[in-house]
Amino acid sequence: MGTGFVSCEICRELKTVETSLTKHGWEENDRLLPAAYRRLVEVRVAGREDEPRSPRYCPLCGTFYSYESRYEYFANGSEDEEELRRLTGEEARAWLGDAVVDSFPKPLFSPLSATVVDEHVVVFSTGGEDLASGWGANAVAILGEGETLLVDPLVAPVYARELARLLAARGAGPVRRVVTTHHHTDHSVGASVFAEAGAEVIAHADSAARMAAEQPALLAERKSAWPVGTLFFDAVPAAPTRLVTEPLELSVGGVRAVVRPCGPAHTPGDLRVDLPDLGVVVTGDLVFHGYHPNLEHADLDGWRRGLEALLCEPAGTVFVPGHGAPGRREIVEAQLAWFEAAREEAGRARADAGGDGLVERLLVRFPDHRLAAVLPTAARVLALGT
Ligand SMILES: [Zn+2]
Ligand SMILES: [Zn+2]
Incomplete structure (x- = not known):
């Protein structure tokens, strides 16, 4: 205050x-x-x-x-x-x-912190792990000469407007294009703020279909919830204006960016954004770093293949995950290791207790990971997939 x-x-x-x-x-x-x-x-x-x-x-x-x-x-x-x-x-x-x-709920709006990956790449995040903080999803600004490409414009217009303010304060060029890596709200609902200002919104065709099918009801439910609804009062479903199913190469004010389909993996319509001249890959939710992964719409085999493809990138590549801090190949390997350990624990849970207790086992196995809220769903998906 x-x-x-x-x-x-x-x-x-x-x-x-x-x-x-x-x-x-x-x-x-x-x-x-x-x-x-x-x-x-x-x-x-x-x-x-x-x-x-x-x-x-x-x-x-x-x-x-x-x-x-x-x-x-x-x-x-x-x-x-x-x-x-x-x-x-x-x-x-x-x-x-x-x-x-x-007795009042603590202020809902979390400030955004900025992580500079490269002079052309800045990551913004609340670093949180609840709905009000957009589960800590990363928004990634690619700063070219006179224009900006924004990947994943956060969970609500109130955060997207703050993002726009922080970009302007850095002297970034106007956001002409937005890429949403997949249909989940924490990566896409802020898009309307930039679309209203004339930006093109790029998404995978399968992801756009999911946005149209799922986001209206999800947002209506959030708006009516107290106190978090106050953050979503003007949220509208993301409405992509350019759909892709094949790699799309862009020049962002001289910075080369390749929007590349990489699913079905985390969701049916995943995209990653490669910046080959900078040695940076924006992975979307193929990588959660220090967070448990959300498996609710996952294709587990496709996800493993997507991670293995990331490991084929040149040594020294910096990966910007969907949640958590950027890092090198270790964070991709850690995501593969999480799946390997989770499969093991699912097998043990089934042998010991008919499948019960997998959430507790994952909590013990990864005591420092955030976003435990996704584990009940993850446990259901893993139990089916093993
Ligand atoms: Zn996410
Ligand atoms: Zn996601």
Whole structure:
């Protein structure tokens, strides 16, 4: 709290004090609160419902506000006045008490950190492992002369807009093309922000079909969930404008990029993006580094072949995984080793307990891996596939 509002897309649209004035019968002179006010959450404090001021909370950055509305009757038309005032953390605690302030969900929006792989390649991620942080998926910017190619524009427009802001701050050229490596929301739903600004959105044809089939219902469900829905209020399904089924070579302001189908593996329509002159491969979710892999739409044999193909790249190649830090071939080998160990544990679980307990076995085998939430699904898929 305090200075968080500077980088928050809701709070930076609100001055410290905002007022509105509405005169019934004189609507042409109305002054309304800024639209961003409607994205604040109304806070109900038991026993204080009758106080004239009531609290509001910014779900992105955690800043509290006080809101007050006054209504006056006049013979020739009544008047409404509202005042919205930003509070410091100390003011919020002095007014509402520590118990109320601490009972709020911690701010949902996670800042993006940037990892520079090469002067032309920057990776942005929340580094998280829950839905609100897009499960820590990586967005990869390929910076060419006067233009940028963005691979995997994150889980929601609110993150994509932050990505656009960070790219502009680095002096990156406009994002003319976006590649979504596969249909999962954490790699694709931010695309609308760049599409609205005129960018082409490239996806595998099978991935585009999955987006159209799955994302409307998924996003509707997320929007209605509290508190995470506040992050998805303007999310729309990714709508690719250029479908590929064969390798596609692009020049990104002089940087050569090859968009290459590499599935079915993690999903039916996986793409990787090779930057042959830079010795970099963006793998999408073929590689999870330090995270358990999500197997819900996996083809296990295809995935192994996809990883083996990555190992045929020249020595020294840097791989940017779908989740986790970039690395060299060790991170691809570690992904193959995870599958090998998981198959072993699935065999043992079946021998010992008819298949029960595989999740616990994987947790013991990989105590430092993040994203344990995917393990129940992974265990089901592995049990079928062994
Ligand atoms: Zn992912
Ligand atoms: Zn995925």
